[in-house]
Amino acid sequence: MNPDSTPPNSITELPTPEPNPNQQVRLKSQGGKLLLLLPAEAEGETGSVPWSELWEQLKHRLASGERFWQPRTPVHLLTRDRLLDARQFQEIADALAEVELHLKRVYTSRRQTALAAVTAGYSVEQHTPVAHLNQSPAEPGKPLEEPLYVEGTVRSGVEIRHGGTVIVIGDVNPGGSVVAEGDILVWGRLRGMAHAGSQGNATGRIYTLHMQPTQLRIADKVARPPETPPDQYLPEVAYIGNDGIRIALASDFSRLLANGPR
Amino acid sequence: MTRIVVVTSGKGGVGKTTCTANLGMALAQRDQRVAVVDADFGLRNLDLLLGLENRIVYTALDVLAEDCRLDQALVKDKRQPNLVLLPAAQNRSKESITPEQMSTLIAKIAEDKFDFVLVDCPAGIEMGFRNAIAAANEAIVVTTPEISAVRDADRVIGLLEANDIRNARLIVNRLKPAMVQEEQMMSVQDVQDILAIPLLGVIPDDERVIVSTNRGEPLVLEQKLSLAGLAFSNIARRLLGETVPFIDLNAPHDDIFARIKRFWRG
Numbered sequence: 001m002n003p004d005s006t007p008p009n010s011i012t013e014l015p016t017p018e019p020n021p022n023q024q025v026r027l028k029s030q031g032g033k034l035l036l037l038l039p040a041e042a043e044g045e046t047g048s049v050p051w052s053e054l055w056e057q058l059k060h061r062l063a064s065g066e067r068f069w070q071p072r073t074p075v076h077l078l079t080r081d082r083l084l085d086a087r088q089f090q091e092i093a094d095a096l097a098e099v100e101l102h103l104k105r106v107y108t109s110r111r112q113t114a115l116a117a118v119t120a121g122y123s124v125e126q127h128t129p130v131a132h133l134n135q136s137p138a139e140p141g142k143p144l145e146e147p148l149y150v151e152g153t154v155r156s157g158v159e160i161r162h163g164g165t166v167i168v169i170g171d172v173n174p175g176g177s178v179v180a181e182g183d184i185l186v187w188g189r190l191r192g193m194a195h196a197g198s199q200g201n202a203t204g205r206i207y208t209l210h211m212q213p214t215q216l217r218i219a220d221k222v223a224r225p226p227e228t229p230p231d232q233y234l235p236e237v238a239y240i241g242n243d244g245i246r247i248a249l250a251s252d253f254s255r256l257l258a259n260g261p262r
Numbered sequence: 263m264t265r266i267v268v269v270t271s272g273k274g275g276v277g278k279t280t281c282t283a284n285l286g287m288a289l290a291q292r293d294q295r296v297a298v299v300d301a302d303f304g305l306r307n308l309d310l311l312l313g314l315e316n317r318i319v320y321t322a323l324d325v326l327a328e329d330c331r332l333d334q335a336l337v338k339d340k341r342q343p344n345l346v347l348l349p350a351a352q353n354r355s356k357e358s359i360t361p362e363q364m365s366t367l368i369a370k371i372a373e374d375k376f377d378f379v380l381v382d383c384p385a386g387i388e389m390g391f392r393n394a395i396a397a398a399n400e401a402i403v404v405t406t407p408e409i410s411a412v413r414d415a416d417r418v419i420g421l422l423e424a425n426d427i428r429n430a431r432l433i434v435n436r437l438k439p440a441m442v443q444e445e446q447m448m449s450v451q452d453v454q455d456i457l458a459i460p461l462l463g464v465i466p467d468d469e470r471v472i473v474s475t476n477r478g479e480p481l482v483l484e485q486k487l488s489l490a491g492l493a494f495s496n497i498a499r500r501l502l503g504e505t506v507p508f509i510d511l512n513a514p515h516d517d518i519f520a521r522i523k524r525f526w527r528g
Contacts, residue, residue, distance in 0.1 A: 056421070056424045059423075059424040059425075059426075060420070060423075060424055063423060063424070153458055155417060155419055155423075156413050156414070157417040157420055157421075158420050173416050174409075174413060174416075174456070175413050175417065176416075189455075
């Protein structure tokens with residue numbers, strides 16, 4: 001893309017609110033342990049995420065975040081109201097064991113899940129479903145989560161969703177997407193879709209070494225790259241200017257910032 | 263230890279089965295004991311490409327149902343004693359078998375002192391794919407230099423990684439060097455840029471593949487190997503750990519006439 005000179009094509013508003021970011025498996029480190037959060041059963045119209053997809057997400061997340069934790073960190077699993085059986089607990093434990101993590105404790109609001117976890121030998125905390133309604137992510141004024149590091153290629157069909165800034169050390173391939181409530185930094189080639197400030201934060205930015213996306217989104221704005229590709233790719237930043245999404249050379253961007261938003 | 267290699271692509275029609283048949287044959291020619299397994303239940307083709315269709319008595323499902331022993335179902339190749347085929351059932355769907363059953367079946371074959379088990383994966387990423395990759399410890403991803411095929415291959419590589427098959431290698435099939443030179447087709451480098459896995463081989467587009475398919479005679483059986491046949495046999499050597507330089511597909515095509523033609527076309 002050409003730096004700044006040409007605004008990217010066709011700027012439209014995003015019609016629908018974003019789907020709940022909690023539909024993905026999330027990992028979060030907290031006080032020397034790792035929290036593994038599963039999406040709740042049946043959120044939104046699409047219904048609940050099937051187990052096979054959850055498992056895939058978990059494997060992707062574990063494979064791309066090895067530097068995020070120390071080996072042998074205890075893992076606490078938050079299953080919310082999801083039903084898990086013994087086999088699924090085993091699959092989670094196996095996936096964790098592969099990256100030297102150990103499942104220690106299970107939090108759930110379902111009696112059956114609690115039973116399965118006890119049988120499998122994990123310590124279990126069962127709480128009433130009311131409790132987690134209060135922790136719903138839609139709370140206003142919620143601070144962004146810690147940045148998420150993703151190492152490796154975000155391939156076609158993979159979607160990284162995170163309630164904070166996402167840093168990808170690798171490429172985002174066509175068909176892959178990154179959706180972040182904060183900024184997105186791709187230390188590699190961005191050829192897929194990137195959506196910064198996904199919960200409406202218009203100050204979200206997208207930084208990449210190679211800006212060749214299928215589509216860019218910041219807050220409720222959408223932009224396509226120009227039809228004719230540029231001769232060469234330089235590190236660039238996408239941000240929201242006066243007339244929608246603009247792109248600037250990374251080397252000029254700090255000066256742009258100093259001169260105030262345009 | 264038996265190497266269990268799944269040949270997969272995501273998209274259909276890019277040449278998975280052709281690759282499986284030719285690589286199976288080429289490996290067998292190099293004194294490897296090879297079993298090729300057709301995992302495409304309901305749409306089996308591998309038997310046709312090997313010309314073994316009329317020798318099938320039992321299928322993989324019969325083995326699982328214990329209607330026959332494994333060695334009864336394995337069809338021996340008529341030309342190459344080192345090669346056997348485990349046919350898929352044609353009258354059943356992909357849901358009639360589970361990944362666990364597939365693993366058991368392939369473990370049984372592996373016990374039988376084979377050096378290689380090549381699994382021909384069906385198109386798609388549903389049950390048939392899950393079955394085919396269940397037992398594999400290596401993968402060959404076949405793609406053609408088209409964005410649709412590359413996109414699907416990318417998805418498949420992601421799924422293979424999620425299933426702990428990390429040593430996936432790439433075959434770029436049906437390359438037309440002349441078109442690449444005129445920048446009308448993705449180059450091997452373009453494909454590799456996106457997929458980012460090691461390249462196992464490049465197979466040029468060749469009409470003889472169609473003839474060989476129809477006859478049930480893999481290309482690598484030819485007395486004088488065609489370029490595509492040579493590419494397959496080089497891939498087999500690379501699978502066995504040899505370092506074989508890639509064939510320079512440009513050289514023979516870029517003669518003086520082609521240059522003049524390009525010059526006039528501007």
